[in-house]
Amino acid sequence: METNLLDILWIIVASCLVFIMQAGFAMVESGLTRSKNSINVAIKNLTDLGVSTIFFWIVGFGLMFGSSFKGYVGNSFFLFKAENTWIAAFFLFQAMFCSTSATIVSGAIAERVKYGAYIVATIFLSAVIYPVFGHWVWGGIVPGTGQGWLASLGFVDFAGSTVVHSLGGWVSLAFLLIVGQRSGRFKNDGEIVEISGSNIPMVVLGVLILWFGWFGFNGGSTLSMNNSVASIILKTTLSASAGMICTLAIGWPMLKKPDVTLVMNGALAGLVAITAPVHAVTELQSIIIGAVGGAFMLISSFGLNKLKIDDAVGAIPVHLVAGIWGTLAVGLFGDLSILDTGLSRINQIIIQGAGVLSCGVWAFGLSFIFLKILNAFYPLRIGLKEEIDGLNKSEHGASTEIFDLYTVLHHQASTGDITERAPVEPFTEVGQIAQIYNEVLDKLEENTVEKSDYLNILENVSDGMFLLNNKGEIGKHYSKSLESILEMDQLGGKQLYEILKSYMLDSNMDDLKDFISLAFDVNTRWRHVDRVNPLREIDLYINRGSGDFKTKHLEFDFKRIEKGGEILNLLVLIRDVTDEYELNLEIEKTREKSHVEMELLYKILHVEPNILREFFSYAKKDLVTMNNIFQDSEKSSRERLEQAFRISHGLKGDAELLNLFFISEKAEEIEIMMQKMIKDEFINRDDFIPLTLKFGEIQNTFDKIESLLDKWAGFKIGSGNEKLDKSRYFKDHLVKMTNRLAEKYNKSVNINLEKLSLEKLDESQTKPVQDILVQLLRNSVYHGIESSDTRVNLGKKDTGNISIRMEESEDTLHIVFSDDGAGLNLSKIRDKALLEKIITKEQYDKLSDNIIPRLIFKQGLSTAGGSDSVAGKGVGMPLVNNLIEKLDGSIGIRTKSNVGCQFILKIPIVKNSILRQV
Amino acid sequence: MKLLIVDDSNIMQKAIGKYLKEFNLEIVGYAGNGEEALVMCERYKPEIVTLDITMPKMDGLTCLEKILKLYPETKVLVISALKDSATGLKALKLGAKGFLPKPFTPQDLQEEIEFICGDK
Amino acid sequence: MNESELKAFIKIVTEYFESITGQPAKMGLPFIKDDNTDVFDFTGVIGVSGTRKGAIYLSAPRELLQEFGGYILEGDELQDSELYDLVGEMTNTISGNMREHFGASFFISVPIIVKGKIDDIQLKLNPPVYIIPIEWQFSHCHLAIGLE
Secondary structure: OOOOHHHHHHHHHHHHHHHHHHHHHHHHHHHHOOHHHHHHHHHHHHHHHHHHHHHHHHHHHHHHHOOEEOOOEEOOOOOOOOOOHHHHHHHHHHHHHHHHHHHHHHHHOOOOEOHHHHHHHHHHHHHHHHHHHHHHHHOOOOOOOOOOHHHHHOOOOOOOHHHHHHHHHHHHHHHHHHHOOOOOOEOOOOOEOOOOOOOHHHHHHHHHHHHHHHHHHHHHHHOOOOOHHHHHHHHHHHHHHHHHHHHHHHHHHHHOOOOHHHHHHHHHHHHHHHHOOHHHOOHHHHHHHHHHHHHHHHHHHHHHHHOOOOOOOOHHHHHHHHHHHHHHHHHHHOOHHHHOOOOOHHHHHHHHHHHHHHHHHHHHHHHHHHHHHHHHHOOOEOOHHHHHHOHHHHHHOOOOHHHHHHHHHHHHHHHOOOOOOOOOOOOOHHHHHHHHHHHHHHHHHHHHHHHHHHHHHHHHOOOEEEEEOOOOEEEEEEOHHHHHHHOOOOOOOOEHHHHHHOOOOHHHHHHHHHHHHHHOOOOOOHHHHHHOOOOOOEEEEEEOOOOOEEEEEEEEEEEEEEEOOEEEEEEEEEEEOHHHHHHHHHHHHHHHHHHHHHHHHHHHOOOOHHHHHHHHHHHHHHHHHHHHHHHOOOOOHHHHHHHHHHHHHHHHHHHHHOOOHHHHHHHHHHHHHHHHHHHOOOOOHHHHHHHHHHHHHHHHHHHHHHHHHHHOOOOOOOOOOHHHHHHHHHHHHHHHHHHHHHHHOOOOEEEEOOOOOHHHOOHHHHHHHHHHHHHHHHHHHHHHOOOHHHHHHOOOOOOEEEEEEEEEOOOEEEEEEEEOOOOOOHHHHHHHHHHOOOOOHHHHHHOOOOOHHHHHHOOOOOOOOOOOOOOOOOOHHHHHHHHHHHHOOEEEEEEEOOOEEEEEEEEEOOHHHHHHHO | OEEEEEOOOHHHHHHHHHHOOOOOOEEEEEEOOHHHHHHHHHHHOOOEEEEOOOOOOOOHHHHHHHHHHHOOOOEEEEEEOOOOHHHHHHHHHOOOOEEEEOOOOHHHHHHHHHHHHHOO | OOHHHHHHHHHHHHHHHHHHHOOOOEEOOOEEOOOOOOOOOEEEEEEEEEOOOEEEEEEEOHHHHHHHHHHHOOOOOOOHHHHHHHHHHHHHHHHHHOHHHHOOOEEEOOOEEEEOOOOHHHHHOOOOOEEEEEEEOOEEEEEEEEEO
């Protein structure tokens, strides 16, 4: 062959263009598949280029273009050596074609086949299937090698619609039928699950590169830079455009969207279809061929889906189907003179069909058998796990950022553990996403931790704690203790105001409303608001039904929660300080009580405990008696009053005897009240009210003293000397009382008790006798003994004398009470008795001096000028009379003016008392 | 008109019913506490309610508020021993048509009911 | 307790009887509750809280309640069960009316009723407990006030 350098240059340039198509295929295939497989797909494209080139060099080129053995196979040029420039360029060009055919397979079977299996298949394709079939069609291009049998029959495939594209498609089909669909591609009901490509813009660029490469693929197939090259490239482009437009025109309405694959596969189908007839058709025909190619491509891709043949990039519709159509189009449209096969159009068409068929039988049949056998020894397909993980990882151990991100996300989704962070590759988009994702996670984790900490606190804190919004509602999360503090459940969203309303005083509630509105007013300084917190310390009265109230003492503390100058909430803390408060109260009470007790103690300290105890036991009895008198509704009010009056007088005397003034003063107050009431003609019952309150007071005092006495250390019920002691103490107190009364009335009195001993008395008699003596002593000091001056004037000693002695007869005790005073004023007594209506005028006139003294025992008769605690109420002597009656005794009076007065008590000796003494 | 009597005392329920016998009122029920009263209000939709305050479970003032929230047209006469003006004031503020302190005579009650019914 | 408070209670009770029955009631002589103080057949106790703390009870014999209830129900006979009810209502009315004196912060509970002698009632009473006997229509009852 003549060496024309321009032709060689063109073949080299075309080879470069076809080479570039490898890049186009790589981009289309990896762009249309998922990123987890993208590396695998891309690397297959590169691998098949290298592998196919080597095997095409070893054996392929020889089989294809070597000297023909009967038109079936070439048998020279193995381990190719370039004998001249042209053949070197030609080899290069043909090697690129072979690689192209191999590459078609990689796209179709993407995402499921082992890398190794693909390499084996590529070797088989480039070493056997492609070159043998290629020989049939193109054998004899190298001068002197002899034509292939299909070529001799008149089969025309200008640039390889069948030889390159269909053949690749057939092998793909065989491969797909053996390895099957990708997992999840079709649902059980046959519905298609779209698997979206990872990078469509790259696919588009890939298509553009393929289109560009096709200029070399078709244009270079002239193998010389002749007049037809430009027209071939033009028609190639027209067909591609027509394929694209037609597919779009049909597919858009059908799919209701301009699917990306329509545009790109449409263009590719147009390119594949025009490859065979491009040199022998017109521009218009090439447009038709492209358009119909696009249509067949579209229809066949629907058909494949129906058959559930999962072609990952549409290689079969584009390369096989459009390739078949292009091959047939040679017969249909080809200019017979250019084809120059000498066949009629019909025969040409038949031969074209035969070519297509023989390709199918050869390429599909042989590869199917081969792959089936291979599959039996070495499974072509990867495992499910590897498929799910993606071939990048499972086949190559290679990873992409997005895969790593995916792995982290998957781990987090399945374990719920969000502590792991996505790997960050700062220079990639996915890396940046990962970085932001990590930031989101940080924030989320922080918030989640914060929230769970917060809820944990709420669960365990003993205070009531919650957020209050500006509507006065309690927030959704509040401390568990709040429910027990407020004794109410389900507090979230409830109005604080409503809850507190039933527990609180109204005045506080109004303040609370004002306070909350102030607290949410940004214009008010918090320090001011905080100062007027109406709930700082507050009592809640909780009605628990069944008649008891629980008083809770609570402290409320409010804090503003602000953000960006806005008050979001109030944080409210409620402390239940009831226990502390009550303890303090108790301590305060105890302190007060001990203070009162100490005071009481000072007041009673001077009294011997036994005496004191005796006094109080009597005094309490007196009080109960008085209370009982009032309770007794049988008697008239006046009777009851008089009865009570006498008792109170006795009580007062006893208290005075022991110098217990704080008691005698109260008894005095009661006496005055009662006296006033008795004096009135009608007894007003309302007047009993203050009297009762007074009783209440005294009883309170008594209760206190009683508890005090119980506490008094060393307070024991007496020994054998009890009586003796008692007698001595009584006498002591009589002396003290005399001195006190004398001092009070400015008199000088001496009392002689040497011959008085109370031991002789029975226990039951002691108290009445004591009471009688106290009354007599009181009377004597007040009425009997004159002042020192008077006594001196009367020629008496300035000091008056009182003596009490006791004598014993057979069965009677005689107690003689004498004074050397003025004696009874008989006329005064008589007058007073008349005045008080104790005696009538008639009686008044007739009364003898013997009888008059007995009048002093009548109630209400007192000759004293005014009344004070000692005398003047006319109650002392009637009390004496009562007591004597009680003792079953008698009393005699001897009196002599200015000489003195004597009372002689006669009391029966109680028998068992004597026995006991014996 | 339909009348509901709410009082925790049976005697008072009876008495109120009795005192209002001459009125053309249909007594739809007697309730002994606020919760019961609410249920009966829902069931019978009474036009007039006499309502005690101190009751177990739900007190009268709370009940008053709830009744009027559901049926604002209801004429409620609060009858309570809580004689202080603040309680009466609160009842009226919450929307009661009248406030009658206990103890009351039949005449007191009748006048009060007449007044409320006349108040259209 | 002071005089005016005690008087206010008495006024409420006596007026209560008179306003319902037209028959005047009279206060007997008040006294301090002690261990000997009896209660009548039925006793209504009301717990008090707020400005005052403690309890109040009204204790009345069957006959008095029968008669008083007869006035309220315009002559109807009262069942035994209704006597409980009545003594509770009476206690409630009396203590409720006390709000006029003590103000709205004088909280009173729903009454509990005790038949016969019960020591429990003493638990809530704050001593000294003042007993105000009431004489009405030949029978007696009494009001006990045990407030702080």
